[in-house]
Amino acid sequence: MSAAFDGVELEMHSHLCVFHRGRAERDDLLIPFLSDGLRRGEACQYFAVAEEEGDAKRRLGDLGSQLREGRYQRGDVLDGDAILAELDEWSQTEGTTCRVAGDMGWVGRSPRRREQLDALFRYEVNAGLWVNRRQVYALCFYDLDVFDGDVIVPMVKTHPQIWMTGVLVDNPYHQQP
Amino acid sequence: MAVGAGDLDGWARAQLSTLYGLFVLSMKMFSGRDPARILALAATSVPSLGPCTVAATYLMTDGSLVRQPAGLPADPELDPLVSKLDDRGSGAMLPDGTWRWAFLLRGASGLAGCLVVVAESEPTVDEMFLLKVLGQQTSAALANATQHRKGDAYADGLRRTNDERSEVNAQLTTTVNKLRQQQRVHEVLTRVSASGAGEQGIAHALSELTTLPVAIEDQFGNLLAWAGPGRPDPYPKLPARRREDLLRRAARRTSPLRERDRLISLVKPHHEVLGVVALIDPAKSAGEHEIFTLEYGTIVLALELAHQRSLAEMELRLHRELVDDLVTGTDNDSAYARASALGHDLRGAHHVVVVQWGDTPTDGALSHALAHAITALGWKAMCSRRSGVGVVIVRGHPDGEALFRSVAQELGTDTGVVAIGGSCDTPDGLPQSFKEAVRTLRIRQTSRNPRGAASFEQLGLYRMLDTGKNRAEVTSFVQEWLGGLIDYDNTRDADMVRTLSHFLDCGGNYDRTASALLIHRSTLRYRLGRMREITGFDLGDVEVRLNLHVATRAWQVLEGQPVEGRS
Structure with missing residues (x-):
């Protein structure tokens, strides 16, 4: 059975760019997606911004303990290759369908440096390739207010x-x- | 995913996906309302569309393009160029080899802003296409924002208008309710006034309208009417000085005066205070409605009391006119008819009584005191006033002393005379009774004791002796016969003249005389002996005895004493 997002069925290897407005709309979309996956026994990982660490687990209630939380920010510039390598290892280890979601708010507000934007661009392109290789659904949340x-x-x-x-x-x- | 997309080359995919990105961007632009934010969004998008970066952005503000973000210093080179651009915008290659282009952002209502981009070299046609699309989207978003602003302003205007209308409606509702209350007050009090229910009816109406107890007092603080629970018994009355102070303070105000647990309003139709209306309000709960009701009730009561006063004055004037006519002479039939119309039966014995007070402040005060005294004595009488003299026509036989005491008490002084004329059975005898009363008044006023009551009938023989023109002869006669005894009494503080007067009035009877004088018979005998020694008169001589008797009667009148044996 395939995953659903906001009432729409997703195909395996889906890689969505979700343009939302504010935290409330994000959570309305995110939490049902993760809880649905966790109920099905799928491996779920969520990359939260630093100030919201643990929020998603609390919102998921009993299912929250099964959620894996990741962190994007490891330095001034995104190390996309390292993140994707970890994700790949994780998905292999889990051996089941995986759901990955990330709040891209860590990128921060304008102005941004060219190399930051280039690193983000590279990461998203390579993430698309990774999603196509593994049994993965991936959501990238971008806040239009940010x-x-x-x-x-x-x-x-x-x-x-x-x-x-x-x-x-x-x-x-x-x-x- | 659509079939065939993979057939496109890299350039086409990049161009189409960038266009798609612009589409997403426009959705964000259109969802925003702030022109500065829309322009900033466009500016941040420029680097993702090709080799260009943003040199400057402008927004149309108050008819001119103003550099953004607001507060940036003016660019002396760029700003004049931008302000002179035509509709298509303008591009230029600068001396240092950089390329610059200004995109004019034009909306439905004219120029809305400008986006100036720079690049190290001139962009390709494809890159320019994307920049122009961005410019068009930004222009449309700015126009949309302008429309939204107008819509918001219109909605705000409507909201304000609705709020104002609601406020006006609320005020109107309040006013209508207030008018209804006032209309009810008007109706109730007008109905009470027209019904002739008087002060009590007005007090009840006020109490019903305000749900508070109501007291109506006269100007002196006497209770005229009370309505509602808690009537004090006895009703408290302030001392005169404090009462006057209260009335003075209340008179200085244009609205009711709060005095302890009362809200009081003066009944003062002109300059004279006729009474006081008080709402008993210990909880101090009286508001605008209660105050309006009290003020309106006061007006109605003022009309009522003024009307009563007017009627009383008219009745008094009619009384005076009738009394004046009666004492100057009028025919009996007319007198009976007019007196009957005023509620007085002129048939039967009547006397004219005249009253004059020495230091009466005003004629009005004497009239007032006289009216009060007559009412208190229960006399059937009519009053008037002639040249400072109060004139009363009384049915029956009046008690002059009682009237004197009552008037003296009212006026607070006894420096007056009450004189009673002779009795008459028909109105045509009243002029004579009046003359007699006046004559009695003058005789008493010129006596040695010019205060008290005297009647013409008591004058007896003196009526013939003193006609008003021969007072000197009367005095000389008294002096001739009683001078020795008068001098003796004056020097020894004795009572010879009075003893002689009683002796003669008692017909020479020793026992009756001693009893009347409350002295022993031997004392009387001694006094009579002394009289013979002093005067040399023989009391057994009939001629002497007659002259002495006449002289003692005249002496009594001249002394202003009650005539012995006739009172």
């Missing part, structure tokens, strides 16, 4: 599916390496 055009336009380019204002649309022209 991010401006310098992040929004490139992130649209890197995701094959975009969710915004309650609509999930395909992006057949997303960037592939």
Whole structure:
């Protein structure tokens, strides 16, 4: 049985860019996605921003203990390759369908440096490749109240599916390496 | 995913996905309302569309393009160029080889802003296309924001109008309720006033309208009417000085005066205080409605009391006119009819009584005191006033001393005379009774004791002796016959003249005389002996005895003493 997001069925290897407004809308979308996966016995990992560490576990209640929490920020510039390597090992170890979600708010508000944006772009493109290789559903949450055009336009380019204002649309022209 | 997308080359995919990114960006732009934020969003997007970066952004503010973010210093080179751009915008290659282009952002209502981008070299046509799309989206979003702002302003205006209307409606409702209450007050009090229920009816109406006990007092603090529970018994009355102070303080105000547990209002139709209306309000709960009701009730009561006063004055004037006519002479039939119309039966014995007080403050005060005294004595009488003299026509036989005491008490002084004329059975005898009363008044006023009551009938023989023109002869006659005894009494503080007067009035009877004088018979005998020694008169001589008797009667009148044996 495939996963669902906001009432829409997802295909395996889905890699969604979710443009939401604020924390409440994010949680309304995120928590049902994770709890559904945990109930099915799937491995779930969520990358929270530092100030919200543990929030998702609490919101998931009894299921929260099964959730794995990851951290994106490991330095000034994103080390996407290291993160993806860990994710790959984790998905292999779990040996089951995996759900990964990340709040990209850690990137921070404008102005951002060029190398930060380039690293983010590379990470998302490579994440798309990883998702295609493993039994994974991946959601990338971008808050429209936080991010401006310098992040929004490139992130649209890197995701094959975009969710915004309650609509999930395909992006057949997303960037592939 | 759509079939065939993979057939596109890398350039096409990049261009299309960037366009898709612009589409997502426009959704964010359109969901925002702040023009500065929309422009900032466009500016941050520029680097993701190609090699350009943003040199400056401008927003149309009060008719001119103002550099953003607000507060940035003006650019003396760029700002004038931007302000002169035409509709299509402008590009230029600068001396240092950099390329610059200004995109004018034009909305439905004209120029809304400007986006100036720079690059190390001129962008390709494809990159320019994406920048122009961004500019168009930004223009549309700014126009949308302007419309939203107008819509918001319109909605705010409507909301304000609705709020104002609600407020006006609330005020109108309050006013209507207040008017209804006042209308009820008006109706109830007007109905009571018209019903002739008087002070008591007004007090009850006020108590019903305010749900508070009500007291109505006269100007002196006497209770005229009470309505509601808790009537004090006896009703408290302030001392005169404190009462006057209270009335003075209340008169200085244009609204009711709070005095301890009472809210009081003066009944003062003109300059004279006719009474006081008080709401008994120990909880101090009286509000605007109660105060309005009290003030309106006071007005109604003022009309009522003024009307009563007017009627009383008219009745008094009619009384005076009738009394004046009766004492100057009028026909009996007319007199009976007019007196009957005023509620007085002129048939039967009547006397004219005249009253004059030496230091009466005003004629009004004497009239007032006289009216009070007559009422207190229960006399059937009519009053008038002529040249400072109170004139009363009394049915029956009046007690002059009682009237004197009562008037003296009312006025607080006994420096006056009450004189009673002779009795008459028909109105045509009243002028004579009046003359007699006046004559009695003058005789008493010129006596040695010019205060008290005297009647014409008591004058007896003196009426013939003193006609008003021969007082000197009367005095000389008294002096001739009684001078020795008067001098003896004056020097020895004796009582010879009075003893002689009683002896003669008793017809020379020793026992009756001694009893009347409350002395022993031997004392009387001694005094009579002394009289013979002093005067040399023989009391057994009829002629002497007559002259002495006349002289003692005249002496009594001249002394202002009650005539012995006739009172």
